[in-house]
Amino acid sequence: MPDAQLPDHAELVAELQGLEAGLEPCELHGSLCGYLSGGGKHDRRTWFAQVMADPLLSAPEADGALDRLYSASTQQLESPDFEFELLLPAEGHPVSERGDGLVAWCRGFLGGFGLAAGAKPPLSDESEEALGDIARIAASDLSYEDPEADAAALEEVSEFIRVAVMLLHSDCVLGPRHRRKLN
Template structure:
């Protein structure tokens, strides 16, 4: 995995509560990753205002969990070792909390991606299918009836989302960047 780490889930949750953002860490991380994967500028201090669609928001403070989230997310998505991770509640949290956070992550991703990529992003057929699958996943409500099976399903779905995000990022950001270098 990447040596760049995401902030602690609970520390970021506390920062978001203090800002009265109304978002949970997973949803914000999904939004940020969608914004980056869609080609949104992530190299400036205005990322938070852009992702939150509120130009009046101040940039996160230096050294904050928000800043760590931004830096780690951008670096993980660019990582050649596929070190990208989803920010979800820790494994010791109840399954419904973790499952609902994964759904919120997906919804956040779709919103951030739409903001940055626009109506017709440059997606391959595989990435387009992955994005459509993410949309179907984000539109669902999960049921939690089989504890052991639910753990396995959550792990599989999380891995699918992780790979789908890297594929979409590759098509929309890495591919165009590579083509510009060749020309």
């Protein structure tokens, strides 16, 4: 199995700028994960056009940062070892940049999830609540007053979102797949 490691944030910035995509890596990863978690039809060549809702976009360059983003994200979401991680600026970046990246990630997730799952996805009560929490985070206007406390809170919220995404993926992708196998 290929490496399930997400590409570097800076590498994605450069590739997206080269494509004039006008989207930050955090938001794109959120959109991709939302689309995958919502059960959207996808493959390695068409995912970028589908997530960006632009059928004229070309497939990402093979083994480029976008291609590796797709590969790692699909593998992580399918992993039975709960390897899924969010693509955010690294810990060395200011907490404000990482927090804003998390809010953008959540906005992207909601858009991708809605695109794939539609208006009434088959969600458990826990998933409904998790989706609502992601929406509240996406609508947040964060203030940063205590970098140490803010960094700890960011880690907690990131972990919550990571688990919420796996729950949503389970409801919309893994559950239906399992039911089809039983029938």
